Amino acid sequence: MAEEFAVRMVDITKTFGQVKANHKVYLELKKGEILSLLGENGSGKTTLMNMLSGIYFPDEGQIYIDGREVTIASPHDAYKLGIGMVHQHFKLVDVLTAAENIELGLPGGAVVDRKAVGRKVREICDRYGFSVDPDKKVYDMSVSEKQTLEIVKTLYRGANILILDEPTAVLTPQETEKLFAVMRNMRNDGKSIIIITHKLNEVLAISDRVTVLRKGEYIGDMDTAKADARALTDMMVGRTVTLNIQRDEPVQPQRRLEIRNLTVKDAEGVVRLDDVNLDVYAGEILGIAGISGCGQKELLEAIAGLQPTVSGSSVKYRPTGPDGPAEELVGQDPRSIAEKGVRLAFVPEDRLGMGLVASMTLVGNMMLKEYRSGKSPLVDRKHPHDMAQQIVQELEVVTPSIDTPVRKLSGGNVQKVLVGREIAMTPSVLMTAYAVRGLDINTSYTIYNLLNEQKRRGVAVIYVGEDLDVLLQLCDRIAVLCGGRLNGVLDGRTATKEEVGYHMTALQNDRKEAGA
């Protein structure tokens, strides 16, 4: 009897430090099917697939390929088993041609027979409907061409099991259609494909079956024919958990930021933020929800003056309410914004990259925001010193001394230092991105309390988060981004988790596409 399953992963567990990225996860892929691996950010999809492709090694569990138990210790082992993965970040050498990239690291004669490689590449292309020019340099390629090249590369190396990690994140709708057509061709040719995604419409459009993960655990799988978007969303977001986060009624909220027609394009010309209109009020916490990469980062950075915007975009800052004078923030850099007296505090996602300098001490990091103050040509060390001392005491930062480099601090303490510094400048707008990511429960509550205190003081707080339970219990209003668009602003007190989930996955706009 022929084996029905190309891949079976049983009871897979993987732990990074304290975090269980995968806990007893179960996955099976039938031969000749397209399986969607669905889940929110941080649900462990990519970790699971990295174990199948040899990047990570599972702590526990078994992997069966074609019914045989196997050990996959390196990407090389995975290739030998016919498993090929296309990562989100392409593994291609820019200055080499497509053919050279495909041939890289393969055994063979002393000289690379470029003609033979080209021939074989064309064969693969004709068979599945790709188009790749073997002699084109990678630096001349568009993102979608690079992705195609990656897929051809895995096929060239004899992959029968293909894993695509969020392949559509970088593609236009037309390119996505083309990719799906190629995927169907490959399936009809007997290849088995896993597509990692968090877009419901794609799950429904392309896959035969879907497996859902949530917070590192296996939730279930079902035939796509029997699934609908609502059922899948419920599996993805799960039930509501009560957290008992304190939330006061906002006191006289006043409009402080007016975001109008905000559009951001990245270096490749892809629209990251699409015509966003949003008001931010003083004295409230505005939550921003969305699948990662849906424009949260661009939104905060555009406000902070770190992101070039498309003309017509506008962010008006009104320190004294909707009728008072306004300051246009678009087109200014952070320094000129600060010099205009706009006290904008920003706790970025990348704490040690953008927020703090890892190799500098606590005092040094305080100085980064202070060094321009004062008249003397020498920097004032007294004030940053006191400030660091105060933050360590008030926020109970665990550190040997204030002269310790911040890289030696634990993640939670680093975040306390960063938030403490930003709050110490008595901001009028406080923006935080994933402020509690990776923090333990106690530190998370410390951060929530700090944000609430700022709200009471009449600061306009923006909280970009990924945990829907926290968003629903901390924020007064929740703006949901989806694919760079503002997909609704919900009331934090009345909205349900499912509601936020639907808005995140663009249920409203995509039903037509998904049904087609």
Place this chain on the structure above:
Amino acid sequence: MTQLISLLTSAIVFGTVILYGSLGEILTEKSGNLNLGVPGIMYLGGIAGLAAAFFYEMHAAEPVGAVGLVLSFLAAILASMLGGLIYAFLTITLRANQNVTGLTLTIFGAGLANLFGGSLNALAGGVGQISVAVTSRAYRAYIPALAGLGLPGQLLFSFGFMAYLAIVIALIANWFLNRSRVGLNLRAVGEDPATADAAGINVTRYKYLATCVGAGISGLGGLYYAMDYIKGTWSTDGTIEALGWLAVALVIFATWKPARAIWSAYLFGVLYWAYNYIAGLSRASIELFKMLPYVVTIIVLVAVSMRRSREAQPPKSLGLSYFREER
């Protein structure tokens, strides 16, 4: 006309020294290792070759040039590859900073070579100047019949074998990097080691081999200098170091292409010697002329950066150490 011929021949001799230096460095840099120890490695190659020839000539009753040549050639390659191995171990295995390691190697090589060079001079006795006449003659031997063919003979056939070997190595390196499978893998290592690693290429082995073989080739520049350029003697005037830095500059000038390095090296030679053939230069303006190779390198750097040609850029991960992240 004779003046021009003499300028060109001295340019070729000069160019050959730095051509070896930069061919080795190109190979090394293609693996992502920026080895600023080239001058030091050239010192090591020069002194090792010279010492081997000296002891052979001292102990052999009737020294044969060919034997001295083979011995000194092997000694030079071995010593400079050892220099490369030190650099490779420090930067690849211990992941030390490449710039610091390279500069240290230069200081180390210069110091060691001059220490031994001085001792050899003392050992040689007499006027206090070592000379390996027999071996040096073998290095400088050419075919008189061909060299006697008038102008073209003088220009093309009047050099020792190492001048031609340099061109052969350059052409082989060119073929190796652009055509061969191993060369392709090597370029991938220097551009993007993570990608090369994922493709199943042993990054560490490639880096080690490229660095050591590259150092071996660079060291031949020092050997050629000692045996041919200054005719089998030693001088502690620091010329090798100056030439070593020119070799590093030549890598940039040739935009990491071995074939391009050939004519660029000779051009550097012409620029360097030009002052000798221009009448009425003062002492100060001679020094200005000697600057020319460096000035054109700077101009090329500026031009390359402004054109932003993707083909003329250094290997992308040049100067960075590679280690697999958590596995």
